[in-house]
Amino acid sequence: MVDAARHPRINILSYAEVERVGGYIGNFKVKVLQKPRYVLEDRCNGCGLCAPVCPIEVPNEFEESIAPRKAIYVPQPQSVPLVYTVDLDNCIKCYKCVEACGKLEAIDFAMQPQELDLDVGTIIVATGFDTFDPTPIEEYGYGQYDNVLTAVELERLHNSAGPTVGKLIRPSDGQIPRSVAFVQCVGSRDSRYHEYCSGFCCMYTIKNALVLKGLYPDMEISIFYIDIRTPAKSYEEFYQRARNEGIRFIQGRPAQITEDLVTKNLFIEAEDRDLGEVIELEAEMVVLSTAAVPRQGAGILGQALTIPNDPSGFYMEYHPKLRPIDTPTEGVFLAGAAQGPKDIPASVAQGSGAAARAGRIMAADKWEIEPIVAVVWEDRCINATGRKCGICATNCPYNAIIVEPDRAAQVIPALCHGCGACVAECPHNAITQMHFTDAQIIAQLHALLAEKPEEKILAFMCHWCSFGGADNAGTSHFEYPATSRGIRVMCSARMDSDFVFEAFRRGAGMVLVSGCHPQDCHYITGQHHAAIRFDRLAGMLERIGISPERFRIEWISAAEGDKYARVIREMDETLHSLGAERIKAENKEVRPQLERRLRRLSEIPGVAEVLGLESGKKK
Amino acid sequence: MVPRAKLDLQFKEEVMAEPGGEHLLRCLSCGTCMAACLIRRVEPEYNPRRILHRAAMGLREEVLSSPLIWLCSACDACYKRCPQDIHISNIFAAFRNIALREGYTPPGPVAQVNERTCVGCGLCVEVCPYDAVELVQKRVLGREKTVSQVDPAKCISCGVCAASCRSGSIDLVDFSDEAVFEVVREQFMMEAA
DSSP: OHHHHHOTTOOOOOSEEEEEEEEETTEEEEEEEEOOOSBOTTTOOOOOOHHHHOOOEEEOTTTTTSSEEESEEOSSTTOSSOOOEEOTTTOOOOOHHHHHHGGGOOBOTTOOOEEEEEEESOEEEOOOEEEOOOTTOGGGTBTTBTTEEEHHHHHHHHOTTSTTTTOOOOTTTSOOOSEEEEEEEESSSOTTSOOSOOSSHHHHHHHHHHHHHHHOTTOEEEEEESOOOOOSTTHHHHHHHHHHTTOEEEESOOOEEEEOTTTOOEEEEEEETTTTEEEEEEESEEEEEEOEEEOTTHHHHHHHHTOOBOTTSSBOOSBTTTBSSBOSSTTEEEOGGGGSOOOHHHHHHHHHHHHHHHHHHHTOSSOOOOSOOEEEOTTTOGGGGTOOOOHHHHHOTTOOEEOOTTSOOEEOTTTOOOOOHHHHHOTTOOEEETTSOHHHHHHHHHHHTSSOGGGOEEEEEETTTHHHHHHHHHHTTOOOOTTEEEEEESOGGGOOHHHHHHHHHTTOSEEEEEEOOGGGOTTTTHHHHHHHHHHHHHHHHHHHTOOGGGEEEEEOOTTOHHHHHHHHHHHHHHHHHHOHHHHHHHHHHHHHHHHHHTTTGGGSTTHHHHHHHHHHSOO | OOOGGGOOTTHHHHHHHSTTOTTGGGOOOOOHHHHHOSSTTTOTTOOHHHHHHHHHHTOHHHHHHOGGGGOOOOOOHHHHHOTTOOOHHHHHHHHHHHHHHHTOOOOOOOOEEOTTTOOOOOHHHHHOTTOOEEEEEEEETTEEEEEEEEOTTTOOOOOHHHHHOSSSOEEOSTTOHHHHHHHHIIIIIHHHO
């Protein structure tokens, strides 16, 4: 850290928040709020003469509230930069610190928050994690019983730079405990709180146990676990060492911890599964290994950077296997636990990776972006005529469209990720997506439904999920009937209602629209817009007179090949039970209504030719 | 040894299809339920974790014929603590329903109704936490009357009915009023004498 602070080309902005991020890869504009420390960074030399004279003591966050800090403080003795900060919420403005600071005159209560505008090429998010507060798990007694601690609190107590100078003492009586029990998976692997495994707690518990064994060789140490997870290099050997040193491992998750009111010792009730019996272990101290949880405030930063969250609340990577460091926003990368709980070696490796990913961009003069971006037909955009629209911008998950009064909407190509939501939502067909234009998709549709359309299922699939799912069905040899014909777009958001109308107008037997599950959408909110649109569409189709079974909405992930096959099988059965005659009759009946809804379709550039081709054929 | 022939691999599907048994396979055998269980304190053989695992493994006969599946009192101490959010008493209800259909009878004992003295007031029906008592029309000693009737599949012998009955017409077999009075007499009145 000190090296980083002294590096001439690294600027550390501490006690600051990112407020807003605009721009795009290579050209980000970041607004930073520098909060006032009331201490001048260029004058404070970290001498610490101010703190002892400060009369105010408050809980010390770094010491997990075990020890106090003053209202003027550094977070921890090795903070970088070593500059003090005044906690104005608790400061009583007695100015004793100013007196103690003396000639340095580093304390300035008149400081104001400052806004900084930064031009940066790339962004790396490494905001880390928080720990789970186990108070809600009443059966473990944290917050009720003095001698039940979290693992982080324990770390402070056995750390020689900690509040007890490395002496492990019990909160109740200040004595060194003769027995300590560790409980694993507190808040992790628990569908009541966090389903995931936090990954590093088994290792840090074994480490803590070995540290304590080293400090207090006669201490009885037990670890209650569901599984011991020590997968990486030399981790298993570390576990073996702990076992050999007499640390007791009990496979059985505790159901209840109770306290002896006199001694303040704790009784842990758990089934020792290897014995097949419930044991009640008395321990003088209990340490809970709590889950790693997403950082508080991460959501707000995520919004500023348009980084979606995964279902557990950590930042979502572009692809869990193929691009685990990138975010869906080009030029923004993830490192460390912000992307998911991981230990130090993994975090460091990912940090190096993020630096490399960012370095590639900054070393280049030009950057190639995906060509499948949205483009506005300015002569069709009604916002240009003075009428206020902006529907495209509202639907864009990336704030990639700028709508100003009396101007056509403008797409920022570098921010556009190509979901197509704007294209499908534009009520005036004034915006298109390169390589996924309406004309191209309708041309595909016509080709697929050219022969015996009433015997076919037309399936719209999104590139990332349902198309992957269909592909997965194929490679896994899940059999399904050959009645389906697929059209791929990047996101279900692109699936225009007009496509479905056109499909039925062209005589399709059944139509399937499919995409990602809500939490998986590659384009953050694309699926969400699609879901709303499809629900409305289903109602419309039924009112027009199309049997509801002929239109189906399904959310299928790339791994759900079996689901895709099953859906097509079911639709095929329905198709056959309805029968070609009934379908043809229905299609004929509803044609006028569909044509009415599609009357503006031919206005869209390129579509008229496609329709012309079709009407030119004999049918 | 568990020979392959003894395993019914469809049993877990059967349990999951039964209302209440849906989440059988979520169980990771962590043992929290066993440690929390109130019944195991009195009956050490009773291990809900092991029973769930037996079912998941396919030991159908063993699970359904066992008297242990009738011991769960649905106190839900386990459910509150289960990290996989399994409603374990519901899984036991699923076991019981399948067992009943197979022709297994609950081992009992259950509450007994003295149909002669029962006046059909329905208080026991109201207080039973397990919905195990109902009022029925029966012919008792030549007369049609309304009496309560215990469902042996649902009664777990908690005794709330016995405590509530005004006429002493419903009682537990092994914790009858008489038996309890005897203990009281032994423990307390002997000292007075």
